[in-house]
Amino acid sequence: MSVTETLNDGLKRGYQLIITAQELDAKVNEKLEEARPEIEMKGFRKGKVPLPLLKKQFGQRLLGEALQETIDGAMNTHFEASGDRPAMQPEVKMTNEDWKEGEDVHVEMSYEKLPEIPDLDLSGLTLERMVVKAGDAEIDEALASLAENAQNFEDRKKGSKAKDGDQVVLDFVGRVDGEAFEGGAADDFPLVIGSGQFIPGFEEQLVGVKAGEEKEVTVTFPEEYGAAELAGKEAVFSCTIKAVKAPKAAELDDELAKRYGADDLAALKAQVAERLEAEYTGAARAVMKRGLLDKLDEIASFDLPPSLVDAEAKQIAHQLWHEDNPEVQGHDHGEVETTEEHTKLAERRVKLGLLLAEIGRKAEVEVTDAEMTQAVMNQARQYPGQERAFFDFVNQNAQVRQQIQAPIFEDKVVDHIFEQANVSEKEVTKADLEKAVEALDEE
CATH class of the missing domain: 3.10.50.40 (Chitinase A; domain 3)
Known part of the structure; x- marks a missing residue:
């Protein structure tokens, strides 16, 4: 087999593969030999049918399978040798469409490779974590809400x-x-x-x-x-x-506390304070994460695969169109045009996605089976009575599993960066935190 480079432009690569007739014939023979021990044919003992006879009867049927395996093998060998990682599935097509058995096969392969992503000094990042303590006013407000709900x-x-x-x-x-x-x-x-x-x-x-x-x-x-x-x-x-x-509204007393599973009112207040501070911590993390992503976007620079940017821009445009047209439930509408704003946002998402993926790969960050199972269980609760069907659907759909896994992986990588970065804490009011969270939606 010969491999000739036909395109080398930025991240774009193109190659011509020539699979000789002899290579293809050898692959067919290999597959026939693998199957021969189990084949029975009149006049021959099981596994003793001559190869020429098998080839005459089954060779044509195995030719397409052999061709696909040969091409796949050539692609894998190429990627191992070159170190390229394709951004999306490579485009592969035969160029001699009038090919006949016994002739060489000419194949054209093109793809965009993932860029070389520079190492960043994560310890040089400075981040600020907002800290909010649950005050008496916030605790009393939450208790009043519980009393109202227990009216x-x-x-x-x-x-x-x-x-x-x-x-x-x-x-x-x-x-x-x-x-x-x-x-x-x-x-x-x-x-x-x-x-x-x-x-x-x-x-x-x-x-x-x-x-x-x-x-x-x-x-x-x-x-x-x-x-x-x-x-x-x-x-x-x-x-x-x-x-x-x-x-x-129910009275704020020990009886109310027991209705919510606490021993007494003091224990309920402690639980409420803990819950509020957990909410504040989650909100503060979201604000710090945005700050981190903004810094990474600013300091990291590398080429982006146009195909990934284009696909992401189309997805953003499509999602925003449905938000503006909530009455349209299906996807059988006309094509949604992408704008410069969509493309700019897509470039940021693709850059950060590739960067976080590379940081996670080098740090050997992995999503465990237990974390994945918990995430699937959390989503399954949205379908009461159909949890088993949802589990089966996820198990049978690789794309859905990837959609569930991706945000878990991203959060673990972000936590890894937080551990490496120089993080300072700043105590703020609840109002300050709420203002910072509202600003996330405005950007």
């Missing part, structure tokens, strides 16, 4: 009208065309007005009702309602109001 309801004064947020206890029977339907009745049902628990339009009509009152509520089931026999139908619900209750 009870107390009867309003006799004759009081129900307001938005009140709980109305009622009996009801729903009818469509005068006939009661399955699942359309209940007794002593506690319904919070504004909770969205019932179909649109129902709860709003309960505003103003009083205990002891009879009320007819007329609504129309949505067209996409789960029960097909009710979808789009008008229904009348005959309601008897049993009680009207006002919300009341």
Whole structure:
């Protein structure tokens, strides 16, 4: 086999491979020899069929497979010898399209190689970590929120009208065309007005009702309602109001603490403080990570594979287009044009992605099986009742596994850089941290 370089321009490479007829024939013979021990043919014992006869019967069928394996082998040999790592799958095509068996095969291979990425002195990086302590005001605010979420309801004064947020206890029977339907009745049902628990339009009509009152509520089931026999139908619900209750936040006491799994109020306060500081730490890490990426983008300089930049720019443009057109769910729309802004952002992402990947490779950063399993489990929780199906889907889809693994790997590389860098801490207020986090979304 001969390999001739046809293109060497920046990161672009092109080669012509010539696979001789003899090499291809030898590969076919090799595959026939591998299979011969298991082949039976009339007139011959198993494994004793002559090679010429096997070749006549199976050679044509194995030719394409042998050709692909020979090309793959030539490519692997080339990459091992050259040290090139292709940025994307190389483009490979036969150039003698009128090829006939017994002739040499001419193949053209082209690709963009990954650039040489310079070593950076990570110990020379200076970063600042924002530190926020959970103060009494923040803890009290969080406790008040917990008390509100654990709210009870107390009867309003006799004759009081129900307001938005009140709980109305009622009996009801729903009818469509005068006939009661399955699942359309209940007794002593506690319904919070504004909770969205019932179909649109129902709860709003309960505003103003009083205990002891009879009320007819007329609504129309949505067209996409789960029960097909009710979808789009008008229904009348005959309601008897049993009680009207006002919300009341739970008391901040040991009893509330026990409802949240703490021994007493002091223990709950400690848990809340720990949770808040964990949230602040996570937010501060995001801010420091952005600062790190900005510095890496500034100090690192190397050529970028145009194909990667173009693919990333198209993906960014496509994602932003869907954010601007949320009503379009599918991807059967026209092509989205990329702009200079998309390309600029793509260049940053590609540069940082290649840089972090190289730093991680040299530092031997790896995503463990346990970390991967935990990440898949976290995502599986978004599909209650279908967790097993999600696990199977991930296991069968390499691209999805890569999408799950990539952010884990990136975070581990970032943590590795943090350990090498010169990091100072600065105590700030919660407001300062919130302002810094908001700035991340604006950039």
